[in-house]
Amino acid sequence: MAEERPGSWFGFGFCGFGQALGSGRGRQVLSPEPLRVPDAGTDICDIGSLSAAWSYTAIVSSAGRLLLSGSARGAADGCRDAWASETLRAVLRDGPGGPGPGAELQAWAPGAALRGEPLWARPAGPEEAGREDDGAACETRAGPLPLLPGARAHLSPRPPLCRPLCPALRARRLALGAEHALLLDAAGQVLSWGGGRHGQLGHGTLEAEPAPRLLEALQGLRVAAVAAGGWHSVCVGETGDIYVWGWNESGQLALPARGLAEDGQTDAGEAPALKEDGAGLKGPAGPEDAAAAPFIAVQPFPALLDLPLGADAAAASCGSRHTAVVTRTGELYTWGWGKYGQLGHGDTASRDRPRRVQCFVREQLRVTAVSCGPWNTYVRAVEPGRS
Amino acid sequence: MAEDGNRDAPAAGLGALWGALRALLPRTKEELRLDLGESVERSVVLLLQQAADLFYGGRRSECLQTSEVVLDYSWEKLNTGLWQDVDKDWRRVYAFGCLLKAVCLCEAPGDATTVAAALRVCDMGLLMGAAIFDDILIKVAAVLQAHLLPGKRPAHIPAPEQPCLKKARNSHVSIPDLRSERAVPRLRCPSLQHFRKHHLVPQTPVILEGVADHWPCMKKWSLEYIQEVAGCRTVPVEVGSRYTDEEWSQRLMTVSEFIDSYVLNEPRDVGYLAQHQLFDQIPELKQDISIPDYCCLGDGEEEEITINAWFGPPGTVSPLHQDPQQNFLAQVLGRKYIRLYSPQESEAVYPHDTHLLHNTSQVDVENPDLERFPGFAEAPFLSCILCPGELLFIPAKHWHYVRALDLSFSVSFWWS
Numbered sequence: 122m123a124e125e126r127p128g129s130w131f132g133f134g135f136c137g138f139g140q141a142l143g144s145g146r147g148r149q150v151l152s153p154e155p156l157r158v159p160d161a162g163t164d165i166c167d168i169g170s171l172s173a174a175w176s177y178t179a180i181v182s183s184a185g186r187l188l189l190s191g192s193a194r195g196a197a198d199g200c201r202d203a204w205a206s207e208t209l210r211a212v213l214r215d216g217p218g219g220p221g222p223g224a225e226l227q228a229w230a231p232g233a234a235l236r237g238e239p240l241w242a243r244p245a246g247p248e249e250a251g252r253e254d255d256g257a258a259c260e261t262r263a264g265p266l267p268l269l270p271g272a273r274a275h276l277s278p279r280p281p282l283c284r285p286l287c288p289a290l291r292a293r294r295l296a297l298g299a300e301h302a303l304l305l306d307a308a309g310q311v312l313s314w315g316g317g318r319h320g321q322l323g324h325g326t327l328e329a330e331p332a333p334r335l336l337e338a339l340q341g342l343r344v345a346a347v348a349a350g351g352w353h354s355v356c357v358g359e360t361g362d363i364y365v366w367g368w369n370e371s372g373q374l375a376l377p378a379r380g381l382a383e384d385g386q387t388d389a390g391e392a393p394a395l396k397e398d399g400a401g402l403k404g405p406a407g408p409e410d411a412a413a414a415p416f417i418a419v420q421p422f423p424a425l426l427d428l429p430l431g432a433d434a435a436a437a438s439c440g441s442r443h444t445a446v447v448t449r450t451g452e453l454y455t456w457g458w459g460k461y462g463q464l465g466h467g468d469t470a471s472r473d474r475p476r477r478v479q480c481f482v483r484e485q486l487r488v489t490a491v492s493c494g495p496w497n498t499y500v501r502a503v504e505p506g507r508s
Numbered sequence: 509m510a511e512d513g514n515r516d517a518p519a520a521g522l523g524a525l526w527g528a529l530r531a532l533l534p535r536t537k538e539e540l541r542l543d544l545g546e547s548v549e550r551s552v553v554l555l556l557q558q559a560a561d562l563f564y565g566g567r568r569s570e571c572l573q574t575s576e577v578v579l580d581y582s583w584e585k586l587n588t589g590l591w592q593d594v595d596k597d598w599r600r601v602y603a604f605g606c607l608l609k610a611v612c613l614c615e616a617p618g619d620a621t622t623v624a625a626a627l628r629v630c631d632m633g634l635l636m637g638a639a640i641f642d643d644i645l646i647k648v649a650a651v652l653q654a655h656l657l658p659g660k661r662p663a664h665i666p667a668p669e670q671p672c673l674k675k676a677r678n679s680h681v682s683i684p685d686l687r688s689e690r691a692v693p694r695l696r697c698p699s700l701q702h703f704r705k706h707h708l709v710p711q712t713p714v715i716l717e718g719v720a721d722h723w724p725c726m727k728k729w730s731l732e733y734i735q736e737v738a739g740c741r742t743v744p745v746e747v748g749s750r751y752t753d754e755e756w757s758q759r760l761m762t763v764s765e766f767i768d769s770y771v772l773n774e775p776r777d778v779g780y781l782a783q784h785q786l787f788d789q790i791p792e793l794k795q796d797i798s799i800p801d802y803c804c805l806g807d808g809e810e811e812e813i814t815i816n817a818w819f820g821p822p823g824t825v826s827p828l829h830q831d832p833q834q835n836f837l838a839q840v841l842g843r844k845y846i847r848l849y850s851p852q853e854s855e856a857v858y859p860h861d862t863h864l865l866h867n868t869s870q871v872d873v874e875n876p877d878l879e880r881f882p883g884f885a886e887a888p889f890l891s892c893i894l895c896p897g898e899l900l901f902i903p904a905k906h907w908h909y910v911r912a913l914d915l916s917f918s919v920s921f922w923w924s
Binding site for chain 2: 135137138148175176177192207208231232299300316318326327328329351352379418441460495496
């Protein structure tokens with residue numbers, strides 16, 4: 122990872138359990154607010170890893186301090202990575218000799234404080250040798266967990282909590298949805314498995330896949346990042362292309378969504394001129410428009426998604442039913458379910474077209490990373506001029 | 509839809525509504541507790557307690573917000589995995605959210621729209637949730653429905669020939685010529701033993717006459733009656749020619765909306781209120797039908813019998829498919845053309861090879877592609893036009909194809 126000066130973290134969306142998100146007032150934040158962790162003993166700026174479950178958030182600072190906020194609270198030192206899910210909390214801890222080999226993976230029940238005995242603990246596998254992430258703006262190191270170091274197993278929120286992965290897959294990144302899994306391998310190929318009833322596997326059918334299966338539709342594309350929502354999937358190619366597939370019930374694929382049109386919220390139905398922020402001309406979609414742009418409930422194989430103004434993607438993250446993408450020029454676009462403010466546009470509307478989060482443009486901040494919890498979004502941004 | 513007859517005295521009207529709803533709920537918050545198993549996460553249990561605390565603490569708008577969170581989260585669980593695998597506890601949680609939301613919506617003075625919205629929430633809880641607190645949602649729905657239709661509930665007026673029925677009849681529906689087809693045999697009020705020996709055991713179809721023709725629904729049900737009893741209730745509707753089509757989808761709407769959009773007014777699309785357990789949702793309708801006595805010949809309990817409503821305009825089609833249980837199909841309104849193929853002909857009906865559709869044939873029965881499905885032409889079958897008052901026995905796993913020739917209402921009983 123390219124060395125970067127610490128940026129500032131922001132959050133927006135659902136915080137009904139008091140998890141660190143922003144000002145901490147109320148149960149949802151509709152626009153980006155600076156992240157503030159209650160009782161934080163460290164500088165929030167230098168977050169190394171952030172993982173948000175529905176009711177709590179786990180933040181690991183670069184110095185190795187883990188902070189939990191929300192329905193789970195507590196702090197611990199000597200942590201390298203954390204993975205938060207509603208049923209399981211996993212922490213990668215340094216061994217007794219500090220960082221390096223001897224690291225241990227611990228799994229905790231969600232309600233347990235960080236003292237006492239974890240559910241289980243095991244030595245973490247050897248670090249992948251000589252691996253380097255590159256790219257101008259990387260994903261927050263929310264990975265490799267749930268992928269275990271060594272990439273021979275991964276975590277799961279449902280038992281069995283630790284599942285083997287065939288080493289021949291050479292997994293680099295793993296993303297988990299509500300019923301499916303996406304794997305990015307060393308060659309930039311994407312594999313998927315699990316439930317497929319909403320098209321989230323991307324193989325063109327609604328059938329489940331018991332084992333990792335290569336996404337043939339993406340062959341020839343070198344993928345740099347994968348992200349999984351509840352029932353949708355997103356990948357970012359090395360050249361900055363975005364592909365989406367899966368369920369579009371709230372517009373999380375940025376395709377015309379019937380539910381939004383019926384609520385008068387859809388932006389889809391081609392607007393000839395796009396405003397600078399890419400919002401498009403909003404107006405009620407009349408029945409004629411609906412006929413022109415057929416609604417898509419399920420997209421069973423990858424579809425190329427164009428961001429407004431031809432922007433290239435650098436990173437992507439998915440919540441349960443929303444999607445967030447960081448562009449190479451440091452802008453953040455969000456779309457999908459917005460009922461809890463997780464899109465960051467200052468309201469609770471859902472959207473089926475990408476919309477730029479204006480807050481960062483207004484404040485002249487460059488977005489460098491995004492990490493979504495199920496119903497919220499965390500963003501890292503720096504002042505321009507800093508790398 | 510329902511007129512706001514309470515406009516003159518909204519406070520009084522809704523005061524009475526609120527009182528009636530509040531009386532349905534337990535007196536104390538301790539009693540409004542669900543016993544939930546391990547699969548419901550601790551954080552959700554906390555939220556449910558919080559919602560109950562807020563409700564009994566008189567903090568309705570906060571309770572409403574918390575209920576929304578409960579609904580949204582449990583909705584995600586309901587949509588994870590196969591429906592039959594969804595843990596019943598999550599459906600209870602969903603119903604709980606619907607209950608509190610529906611009741612909270614009716615606290616402040618509002619209008620018919622608010623009450624209709626609360627009723628919709630109840631219906632969502634009935635459709636997707638599981639029974640809680642002794643079927644409280646049914647009682648809440650009944651109270652809300654009564655409030656929406658003050659004084660407009662005629663009890664048992666027999667329905668004369670409805671002009672709407674004639675208006676709704678579609679002259680473009682073709683009536684098949686059955687002269688060249690083998691007919692489903694008919695029996696008039698056979699004894700249980702006769703039915704068992706000659707049809708249940710050998711698993712052969714038969715039309716039973718004289719069995720259902722005195723059910724109250726045969727005289728009472730009409731488009732108007734259904735509008736009155738169920739018009740404001742939300743139901744799932746299938747839109748599209750058949751469920752094997754790409755353009756097929758399922759939507760939720762009130763029965764009135766369904767009738768307006770897909771039965772009357774020369775609808776553009778085909779809509780079908782199909783395979784819906786309407787009689788669990790609206791117990792009043794259940795009193796108009798009976799469970800055929802022959803179901804007692806099966807192994808299952810009477811409570812386990814699944815009763816579905818099938819209500820739609822002329823032209824609705826159920827593609828050739830098979831179901832795992834025995835089926836009695838009672839015709840109430842209109843006529844249906846039905847074709848039956850024995851399970852022995854399963855190869856000749858070319859089922860889909862996907863898991864999702866393996867119980868559905870690929871063949872369009874009345875317009876078969878004989879190049880792709882050559883064996884279908886010679887496959888033997890039985891057919892009939894099922895008329896009001898008649899009861900068709902479809903043995904388990906028997907392939908059946910159904911097309912409505914008129915505005916049609918059928919009731920199916922799935923039993924084992």
